[in-house]
Amino acid sequence: MVSGTQPEIVDRLKLARTPTPIITLEGFPHPARIHIKRDDLTGLLTTGNKIRKLSYLLSEAKELKAEVVITCGGIQSNHARATAIACRRIGLQPLLVLRGEPPDFLDGNYLIDNLTGSDLRFITRKDYEEVDRIMAEIKEDLDAMGKPAYVIPEGGSNEVGALGYRDCFFEIEGYLKEHKIGRVYIPVGSGGTYAGMLIGKKLRKSDVHLIGVIVCDTIEFFKEKIGEIVNRASERFGYQFKVTDADIELVDYQGKGYGIPYTEEIDLIKQLAQFGIFLEPVYTGKTFYGMLQEEKEGDLLFLHTGGLFALFSYREEFLKR
Numbered sequence: 018m019v020s021g022t023q024p025e026i027v028d029r030l031k032l033a034r035t036p037t038p039i040i041t042l043e044g045f046p047h048p049a050r051i052h053i054k055r056d057d058l059t060g061l062l063t064t065g066n067k068i069r070k071l072s073y074l075l076s077e078a079k080e081l082k083a084e085v086v087i088t089c090g091g092i093q094s095n096h097a098r099a100t101a102i103a104c105r106r107i108g109l110q111p112l113l114v115l116r117g118e119p120p121d122f123l124d125g126n127y128l129i130d131n132l133t134g135s136d137l138r139f140i141t142r143k144d145y146e147e148v149d150r151i152m153a154e155i156k157e158d159l160d161a162m163g164k165p166a167y168v169i170p171e172g173g174s175n176e177v178g179a180l181g182y183r184d185c186f187f188e189i190e191g192y193l194k195e196h197k198i199g200r201v202y203i204p205v206g207s208g209g210t211y212a213g214m215l216i217g218k219k220l221r222k223s224d225v226h227l228i229g230v231i232v233c234d235t236i237e238f239f240k241e242k243i244g245e246i247v248n249r250a251s252e253r254f255g256y257q258f259k260v261t262d263a264d265i266e267l268v269d270y271q272g273k274g275y276g277i278p279y280t281e282e283i284d285l286i287k288q289l290a291q292f293g294i295f296l297e298p299v300y301t302g303k304t305f306y307g308m309l310q311e312e313k314e315g316d317l318l319f320l321h322t323g324g325l326f327a328l329f330s331y332r333e334e335f336l337k338r
């Protein structure tokens with residue numbers, strides 16, 4: 018180990034059901050051949066990408082003897098829901114800082130947050146800009162009350178959470194070679210999934226293209242954020258690489274904005290349901306839509322990051338079509 022580095026966090030909890038399968042989308046009308054890494058199958062209630070990250074993060078929380086886990090997100094946050102469930106399974110108390118007003122209607126992820134009996138704190142959109150500080154203050158208060166707390170940043174996206182997606186890259190690398198797949202599409206919302214995949218790619222010295230589809234903020238913002246997560250992991254765990262902007266390939270398919278679906282995307286979600294694949298409008302729908310626009314041939318892999326429960330809160334979009 019290079020001096021100053023720390024041992025990697027070990028995923029002792031093994032909360033994600035992995036390895037997840039990879040399927041080929043037979044008969045889908047598009048000139049490219051589409052393979053899907055089914056990370057929507059990482060767990061029933063903990064479906065999606067977040068549980069891979071949480072397995073590492075909560076392993077660290079346990080190691081640090083935390084009793085409360087604080088995290089944040091939107092009302093329909095997949096990450097907040099997965100955190101609430103995972104915490105309850107391992108005897109930790111979830112505290113969720115949610116952006117916006119408490120809704121009148123229990124729906125999708127928010128319904129599940131409620132059922133877990135998580136401590137829910139609502140803050141305004143404006144205050145949410147300072148959510149890291151707010152979570153740090155809550156932690157300080159809890160620590161002072163003798164309830165040690167562990168803070169997970171938005172989306173579980175830091176150098177510890179990213180290790181979950183380093184593992185995912187290791188899972189797919191053999192398949193990519195076997196099927197001569199040169200391009201992998203990844204949804205980007207807080208950057209940790211992409212960062213983890215890039216760590217895996219760098220560690221394996223792979224030349225596959227990882228294409229991140231951003232659904233909020235800007236390409237510049239995510240290049241910086243992803244670069245920071247990867248380089249922090251490299252420094253902390255003693256990997257021998259550093260990434261630059263050129264290593265991070267991103268395209269922007271946020272359309273009219275975060276959480277606002279493309280009309281064609283709603284049709285695409287309905288079309289994919291005919292193949293038994295369920296996407297949602299915020300992350301996976303936009304990423305799949307973007308991939309179809311970008312690519313016209315060859316073999317591609319789409320990383321299906323789950324998010325099923327958020328689909329229910331979009332029922333009206335489907336009624337309209």
Ligand SMILES: Cc1ncc(COP(=O)(O)O)c(C=O)c1O
Pocket residue numbers: 065066094095096172174204205206207208209210211300301322323324
């Ligand atoms: C279903 C789903 N897919 C993809 C993402 C994006 O992953 P990341 O936040 O690691 O960029 C998120 C969360 O942001 C998500 O909830």
